[in-house]
Amino acid sequence: MKIKLHDKYFTPFVSAKEIDVALDKMAAKMADDLGDEIPVFIGVLNGSFMMVSDFVKKYPKPCEVSFVKLASYEGVESTEDIQHLIGLSEDVSGRTVVILEDIIDTGNTLESIYDIFGGKGTKDLRIATLFHKPEAYRKDLKIDYIGIEIPNKFIVGYGLDYNGLGRDLPEVYQIKNTQHMTNIVLFGKPGAGKGTQAEFLKTKYNLVHISTGDVFRFNMKNDTELGKLAKSFIHEGQLVPDSVTIDMLQAEVEKNTDANGFIFDGFPRTAAQAKALDVFLESKNMELSGTVALEANDEVLIERLLERGKVSGRADDQDETKIRNRFDEYNEKTAPLIDFYTTQEKFHSVNGIGSIADITGRLSAVIDLLNVKA
Numbered sequence: 108m109k110i111k112l113h114d115k116y117f118t119p120f121v122s123a124k125e126i127d128v129a130l131d132k133m134a135a136k137m138a139d140d141l142g143d144e145i146p147v148f149i150g151v152l153n154g155s156f157m158m159v160s161d162f163v164k165k166y167p168k169p170c171e172v173s174f175v176k177l178a179s180y181e182g183v184e185s186t187e188d189i190q191h192l193i194g195l196s197e198d199v200s201g202r203t204v205v206i207l208e209d210i211i212d213t214g215n216t217l218e219s220i221y222d223i224f225g226g227k228g229t230k231d232l233r234i235a236t237l238f239h240k241p242e243a244y245r246k247d248l249k250i251d252y253i254g255i256e257i258p259n260k261f262i263v264g265y266g267l268d269y270n271g272l273g274r275d276l277p278e279v280y281q282i283k284n285t286q287h288m289t290n291i292v293l294f295g296k297p298g299a300g301k302g303t304q305a306e307f308l309k310t311k312y313n314l315v316h317i318s319t320g321d322v323f324r325f326n327m328k329n330d331t332e333l334g335k336l337a338k339s340f341i342h343e344g345q346l347v348p349d350s351v352t353i354d355m356l357q358a359e360v361e362k363n364t365d366a367n368g369f370i371f372d373g374f375p376r377t378a379a380q381a382k383a384l385d386v387f388l389e390s391k392n393m394e395l396s397g398t399v400a401l402e403a404n405d406e407v408l409i410e411r412l413l414e415r416g417k418v419s420g421r422a423d424d425q426d427e428t429k430i431r432n433r434f435d436e437y438n439e440k441t442a443p444l445i446d447f448y449t450t451q452e453k454f455h456s457v458n459g460i461g462s463i464a465d466i467t468g469r470l471s472a473v474i475d476l477l478n479v480k481a
């Protein structure tokens with residue numbers, strides 16, 4: 108699950124288990140290298156407190172532990188001005204010293220450490236860091252032990268903070284660079300007004316409306332491969348197979364990478380599709396803000412659809428049997444989605460009977476609430 112610290116979102120990146128394994132390896136390797144030497148481990152505060160605590164427990168031989176303080180970070184950008192070192196009371200001359208860092212990023216901090224410890228007459232000076240960002244590293248200084256190499260993106264947790272928050276987290280999270288999006292699924296039986304409402308909402312919230320039905324109809328009209336494939340199913344009042352729909356949806360989302368968000372209309376229609384949508388959105392660093400069902404009773408809907416059929420000429424809107432068939436499909440397959448999204452606390456319903464403006468108002472109230480909560 109993503110977390111929010113101050114104004115930014117972060118997603119799980121390195122688990123507590125992976126950290127544990129990395130520290131095990133570092134401790135074993137170091138113990139091997141240092142032989143009978145009793146090292147002085149020096150943690151660089153604040154970030155290293157958690158790593159040092161776990162590391163020294165894993166170190167299989169006697170050792171000393173101390174801490175110093177040095178800071179080079181404000182916000183999420185590394186700053187050049189390294190402060191001086193405070194807190195070293197031990198005499199480290201003639202000793203084997205291992206600096207324990209939580210993370211080495213640009214290497215500015217490391218350079219200061221080398222400068223400062225260079226003058227202290229240590230017998231051996233080594234550097235160990237749990238995390239390292241090779242792409243950000245700008246120095247030529249040796250790092251003796253690296254736990255986990257990570258891309259050049261800001262992380263928090265396990266001692267590391269974002270403006271003071273996140274140090275207490277037992278696992279590591281990576282910053283989410285995608286901006287907040289409003290991604291809505293609009294549910295409703297055929298005729299419930301999804302398309303009409305989506306038109307208003309897309310303008311109001313600057314969203315991209317993806318109606319799977321419209322995309323299919325566009326493709327059918329233009330006789331594309333996708334269109335031919337879809338045609339056979341839609342004309343029978345059947346759902347198009349999931350794999351076809353998901354591929355198409357993916358293409359539509361990828362066409363609109365700058366969008367503020369999406370209104371998914373007509374998708375997902377089954378629990379399997381809902382799961383596939385979650386997986387897909389996750390892969391794009393996106394997620395659903397919420398889902399809204401437009402509720403209206405069947406008799407009202409049939410009346411509306413038959414009217415629409417006369418105007419649009421849509422075959423599936425002109426035949427009451429086909430309409431009822433689509434309602435049955437909806438009840439049977441889409442209704443379980445209510446459970447699915449209720450479990451995620453993402454299900455909302457809105458009365459779909461009334462004036463178009465009233466209904467837009469009701470939907471907007473839900474969306475505004477989702478945006479406030481995000």
Ligand code: IMP
Pocket residue numbers: 154179180185209210211212213214215216217260261262263267268269
């Ligand atoms: P460097 O001097 O650029 O190598 O940065 C080292 C210091 O910057 C670390 O000790 C951290 O305090 C901080 N830092 C670097 N990268 C991150 C990060 O991704 N998250 C949190 N703090 C970081």
Ligand code: MG
Pocket residue numbers: 151152153154155208209210
């Ligand atoms: Mg640090």
